[in-house]
Amino acid sequence: MDSWFPYPAQQVTPPFSADGEVSDVSYEALESASQPWNICVSFPHMKDAYWLGVNYGVADEAERLGVNLNLVEAGGYTELTTQISQLEDCVAGGAQAVAIGAISGDGLNNVIAEIAAQGIPVIDLVNGVSSEDITAKALVSFYTMGAETGRYLAEQHPAGSDPVQVGWFPGPAGAGWVEAAHQGFMEAVEGSAIEVLEPRYGDTGREVQLSLVEDVLQANPDVRYLAGTAVTAEAAQGLIRERGLVGEVELLSFYMTPGVYTGIQRGFILAAPADSMVIQGRMAIDQAVRALEGEDLISHVGPQIFVVDPDNINDVPRENILPPDGFSPVFSVEN
């Protein structure tokens, strides 16, 4: 297999700062680990294609490097306490490094501090935490994802052009990534000709998002774009077709899933930024091994974001931004 690196990435300096300098780097990974380390990975849940992609990344990278992997998932974004327990259990079970896809940006700081105090490297994966005790971050913030999506729109409708309405569906109220994306999106469209309607929070279940979309179309017949979670975009495709609104109402997702990918290919979805969640997963495992082996590591890094739309979709390597077809979750890797 071709190795996935070098991979175009962005480094933040100083690391872990919210407004640090962003610079382009080329990420290089280790060829293999010196011994089969035990690495534990904690996910908020394992119920959608996004986390399946991260799962693919961490599992495949663990396989490649020759380390052991144990993956736990809390069951949803409301299960902060479960995630804490699972992290404790991981460490009790002998994990030598942990990578965390955090449910809450602040709520895990204590447990992270406890783990770090035992000399166990903690890698912040995908979601981002505010803790100072982590070893490294492998992520693209959802703030940026929201902002990328907003910027894409703002560029097409700069200030001064005709105002357009956007329906906005950030996801379940209160989830950290949702609030981050919301903030990024709102800040990016500020000052442009974009008018964002009242945000419609709701669980990322298809039927929920579908109802929300229906109601927004109903309440705002002039709406021009619908932007939101991948589920929103996926669910809305059929509706747009049914209503004969293809071309009149465009769909955007602020992250990438196989459904969104197909939607873009078919021309039903306009665009979505790709945060290459597979690569984020790979980077996290690589960083963990580096930390364990005392190698140099880039402590705050993430794959470069790019917006996928019908123009570039055929040039994008799919295996980096999505789990392969037919991949099923891997909860443990033994080497």
Add this chain to the structure above:
Amino acid sequence: MSPNPETGGAKQDVAPSEPTRSGALALIRNVFVKVGVLPFFLVAAVVIFALLSSSFLTMQNMVNVARQSVFLVLVSMGQMVVLISGGFDLSVGTAIALTSVVSALGMVWLAGVFPDAIWLAIVLGACMGFGAALLVGLVNGIGVAYFEVSPFIMTLGVSSVGAGIALFLTGGVPVSGMPFVFADTLGFGRLWGIPAPVLVAIVFIVIMWVLMTQTRLGTQIYAVGGNIKAAHLSAINTKRTLLMCYLICAFIASVTGLLLTARVESGEANLGASIALESIAACVIAGVSLRGGIGSVLSVVLGAFFIVLVQNGMNLAQISSYMQMVLLGALLILAVIFDQFRYRLILSGG
């Protein structure tokens, strides 16, 4: 008379006495006593939302509401059957998810096997979905009826097991690639201008009404829920009756799952996550007793419809999501308080 636990029991069909005063007020009062508070709440909701949003009373929105409510209406009717039998079904969501995943996987696979007989693939796939859900119902029913496990734990446990299996089957990734004609027909199709899911719901409402009021099985279900020991002494096979209740509920959930699958055009293991509590709520505000024995199909349909209508109206009126949670919660409570008030009116000879 101070309210006392005497009156706190189940709701009862006491015929209201003659109107004792004239005028519109008395009429309203009589209608209220006769049909309950839900129709009034519905009318109030329609008026308020029509004022708040001009798009609320449009034809298209009414079709939307009808279609959106189909799912909750169906599941609530199934839930009602179980509640009347004195049980609980927390696994309706899982039955929906399993149906969705299994039928989608089945259709995709069968469509590959019989590329020329798409409808055969669809029907067989749907049957596989029904089978999976009926298995859920069967396990629930056997546990509750024959092992006498508390319905709460039984269905909660089965729900956890089923969700695990559904996720295992798909890894959480939606199953796509289903035959287009499936979604086009069941999800978006129309007959005489009425969306297909709405038609299905109407058919089931009629079937359930007949079942609960016109058949022996219906009588048995009410009897078992009312007093299981007395039912046992009336030569009712209480175990079989309970088993039937869980099967019926699972089947309706399964139909809902199929409709949802057609609607979202993919098999999803996350479908129906919150529908168990929602359907119980719809039943309770419609006067179904959680102690069993009491409830009517038409009220439950109204209850479920009411909840969906309010959600739709609030969305159209651009009420913020947080506020919606507050309002919906308050409305549920209010509906039941009014119902309690009505019951007192009846008792006081209103």
Add this chain to the structure above:
Amino acid sequence: MSPNPETGGAKQDVAPSEPTRSGALALIRNVFVKVGVLPFFLVAAVVIFALLSSSFLTMQNMVNVARQSVFLVLVSMGQMVVLISGGFDLSVGTAIALTSVVSALGMVWLAGVFPDAIWLAIVLGACMGFGAALLVGLVNGIGVAYFEVSPFIMTLGVSSVGAGIALFLTGGVPVSGMPFVFADTLGFGRLWGIPAPVLVAIVFIVIMWVLMTQTRLGTQIYAVGGNIKAAHLSAINTKRTLLMCYLICAFIASVTGLLLTARVESGEANLGASIALESIAACVIAGVSLRGGIGSVLSVVLGAFFIVLVQNGMNLAQISSYMQMVLLGALLILAVIFDQFRYRLILSGG
């Protein structure tokens, strides 16, 4: 004789008869009949997990399990009180979330106002949290006791309202910046090597045991749940008793919320989302009847502890999370089936 509905009723404290056969089997049988199936399940779980994972029986892990179980144990005890009274509390999660958000906001604000009296800020902030949760309990209690709203709808509605408010207060963003000493003491502090939350839980277990078995209020709660009409005729103030139950439950949930807040060092509106169902499950497998009147504090503690222990063991044994859902669901059902079996043994004079 086939099992019949006769035996499906409430559990009874029938003293088991003398051992009729000798040997270890008879002993086991007697212990089983006396203390129920949970201790056996616990022992079995410990043995199995110790075999599956060498780190299971380590001191560190035992401390982990103790600390992790605190939250469910506490909430389950509160839930138990409400269940015994014949009710339901679906709003414990919201009480937790509100406590977390309000006390965190309070502490952050007060710490700014009184920077030199951090402990004052913490105590006042905590009291604000308690106040918010007690308000939830009060509304529940008034609705259930005085307006005779079904506890299911009342607490579900309040839970929705409360969640809306908690989200509104924080805008969905966790509240950070609480005084360090708060988390250091309540979240991580230890006394004689025992984590502070565990100590709090032990204190509450004792208090609740005394309350339920040694006080009048306890007896009244059992009485109201056993038969509210009869309790009314037995000169019990049923409304006050019901109100007390919901207040007690909300208060314990609130304490849990505070402990959790200390643990996560931030005020989170999403805490406790699934704890309502989980705590009811813990109660039911511990033999608490959903029809009211039956349940014991110590069994409930065991039930909650068992659930957490199994989750911990499965994590350590690296069982995949889909499989965990399946296993946990099956275990819950199995526990209740065994309990039912025990009940039959008792009936047959085991």
Add this chain to the structure above:
Amino acid sequence: MSSAAQPLISLEKLTKRYPGVVALNAVDFDLQAGEVHVLFGENGAGKSTLISLLAGANNPSGGTMSLDGQPLHFTSVADAQDKGIYTVFQEFSLLPTLTVAQNIFMGWEPLIGPFLDHKTMRRRSKEMLAELGFDIDPNVTVASLSRAQQQMVEITKAFHGDLKVLILDEPTASLTDKEVDHLFDFVLSLKQRGVGVIYISHRIQEFARIADRITVLRDGAKIGTVAMNETDEAALVEMMTGRAIDEIYPKIDNLEGETLLEVENLSTDGVHGASFTVRAGEVLGVAGLVGSGKSRLFRALMGLMPHAHGTVRLKGQDISKAPTAAIIRAGMYYLSSDRKNEGLDLAKRSDQNLAVNLIMGDKVPNRSAFVDRKAVSAEVLTILDHVELSEGYRRKVVSQLSGGNQQKVLFGRCFGQHADVYIFDEPTVGVDMGTRAALYLLIKELCEAGKAIIVISSDLPEVMNLSHRLLVLAHGAVTAELAGEDMREDVVLKYFFDESGAQS
């Protein structure tokens, strides 16, 4: 009784309205200290309603109540108890999940500091039960007691030290003579202490033993108050019903048909080796003390008891292992003695309760899965006429009926299907005399139509008058089978106390 003394309790124009009924219509009533004042009347006359107002369980719609000349306004039962008024309710006030001791001390538990004194509670309740002559273990839960035993606990519960007024609503309805004797001794001793007693019963023969005055109610109105020594049973019955009832027990012909039911060596928890047969066209009575196993024997036969063994043959067919539903379909009918727990669906109307049996049974042709509503309704009406349930009660929810009327509905359920063997377990508990006569006629009709009838009753005159043969049980064993001349009270009582030495 001097009428000059201030009455302990006096009620004036007391009225209670329920939807559609005036349960109590401007009734005047008074009770003297040291008097036993009987309330007498048909089912639904308003007796229980009247005492529920006095007990603080309900609020009057009109009229006044006073105690020692002071006006009474109760907000709760606790209120009434504070004033010394204690009540034994017809529909018990027991908490099924609590122990006997906890029930007896409910609300006035002995405390040590703020904590319950369980030890004293157990000791005292044991003493109290013994004092009343009730043989019940104070540590068992009430749910595990039979109805009669629960009745005893309910009675014990009302005997407090600071008693001023004691109200007894049909306390003897399920008791046998032995317990009744104890109870009456106790009531008489209370009377001596100046306690006022209001006593409700349908057993008219009891009045001569304890009553001073009798107030008769009919349809919620007071018909009159008479002194016991100035009246007789016939006069009372006429006051109650408005007509004379000459004979309540009918003469039932014994057809001596073929043997329908053969029971051999039936044993279960609390029943040992019972054997007997029942023939078509006869009435077999079953008597025994409370707890002697009367009910359990027949519950075992119906497949309602776990771990029963022995052989039961119905029309030659072995049904000992069959499930209850099959036994019922094979032609046995069991009327439970516990109308609340296993007899009626309290939240449904009377007619709906009856319809269940009709829909399940074979009396109405429900051929397909669908119900023939018309036929069922028609048959329901016939049954309701049979059991003499008045028009007004037919579309009422059963929980709103008076105790006796509930019993009528329960009795009506046995006409829901055809059966060959009818087992009536305490069929007339709480039913007034007029209706009892009607129910007995129904039993006679069934019997003379060639059915086998079994009547289990703790009311000795009832079984002795109705049966052709009498089975006596003691300690779970059949101690005698009497017929003809041997069916005398003294003989029966002898076997009650297990003279044959059957194992226990």
